[in-house]
Amino acid sequence: MESIAQNPWAALAYLVAGVCFILALRGLSSPATSQRGNRAGMIGMTIAVVTTLVTHVPRIAPPCPTGAICENYGTPVLDTLTLVELLAAIGIGAAIGIVTARRIAMTAMPQLVAAFHSLVGLAAVLVAGAAFLNPGAFGIASDGVIFLQSRIEMGLGVAIGAITFSGSVIAFLKLNGNMGGKPILLPGRHAINLGVLAAILGLIAYFTQDQSPWIFWTVTALSFAIGFLLIIPIGGADMPVVVSMLNSYSGWAAAAMGFTLHNSAMIITGALVGSSGAILSYIMCRAMNRSFLSVIAGGFGGDAGGGPSGAAAVDRPWKRGSAEDAAFLMSQAEQVIIVPGYGMAVAQAQHVLREMADKLKAHGVRVKYAIHPVAGRMPGHMNVLLAEANVPYDEVFELEDINSEFAQTDVAFVIGANDVTNPAAKTDKSSPIYGMPVLDVEKAKTVLFIKRSMGGVGYAGVDNELFYRDNTMMLLADAKKMVEEIVKSLD
């Protein structure tokens, strides 16, 4: 089988690129080595692109003199026009990419990542389409007949790419607020989805026997449709899982194209990205105590406050505190643990929160941050927001590492989080969030809980036991305003 990576030096270069990508992920094991890792990734990508450009210099047949027979006339010469077009295409992409990366707000990271996933998906579709139209260029056909194995790889590649594209577009629209976070439930959607999926697989199987264009393009169209159908029933709060899952798909799409092109850099990358997304989806599902299938089946969780309202909430007694009370309690404390959630990001309160922490430290208080895995709209989102506000990363702890400390803590300060602090997840078997790992904030001597009003509930639509406990003081206000007032009272 004649293929493109047959030049041994090129194959070696692609392998080196693949190793660079492994090192890029390896670097992320600690913030100290992470920047070096990112550079390894850039080096790997440069190697892959340069190798391809060198081994695939665009060539063109020389102009044919009049009267000559021009079939296979002379050796092809450098096609300058195409080379310029290629470099221009890279340049345009680079400009758009760099400007976007510089301008994007950190709170908007989830939608940016979703948008980027959609581009990988669409690029995979285009490459598969190009390979289908011109298989000779990829060395996957003889006399226009595409090899059997390549047809399967191409079919799977275009299908996964198309699903990644349309799914990511929907995820982007939901995360960006262009589309409501509420799940859209079509009647009989499971039957429709399974039917479309079966049709795609059936057509790919048929494609191995018959390489007619209509089959290829129908597979593409159906895959676009299923990506759309799969994501619309999933609620806004489940987006961390969806974004991770699409991350995984974009990897598998790259791997499938790597098989078609016999390119080790693409295969290694695809496998890395595919497993990375799959692991992140698993971590997110575990943190919500939900099975992956139930997330994919959809229908759960609109945006915060979208669920059934906790009617019982109104009658029970609870304590209300002021900013001065909160400032006094915290300034007297030995240790304060701050529990941020998505609400903090929405209120853009991270900077003033760090200011509060600085003031507290000046009072001799030890300040730590506790992050639940699903705080935010994508894995690790809260950590980035805190880092942006100059919170040192060694003050920020994961659930398992800090949960035992709440019992020795004077004040737990909950800002913008709700369900992840609900003790009912540990005790109440009838609660929809029963079994979900939660932060043990109620074990702290005092819990300060910032919330806009007593009416709303978290995305799971359940009332939080924490509000009515003796050691809880509710601070009812906009998160940012409340923290600003606390900062003033601390002076």
Added chain:
Amino acid sequence: MDFISILSVFVLACFVGYYVVWSVTPALHTPLMAVTNAISSVIIVGALIAAAAGSLGGAGETSKWLGLLAVVLASINIFGGFAVTARMLAMYKKKVR
């Protein structure tokens, strides 16, 4: 490379991916997604081949334009992905003692 060699690379890379990703600290999961997104755009290799091959004439014209468009999309991702990752990673600082 025959199919089995390619498959071996793929399967082994899946295992490498599994272990490497579990060792990533949860605090860096967002940069992880941004950087995986950038590297999955290595699909640009296929796009470049399609775009460069088209000029040898014949059926390649459409294929070439699909390839060029894919080059643009993948470059957005590559440059955007690495740049935004670098921007995030630069924000993670240790406590000043």
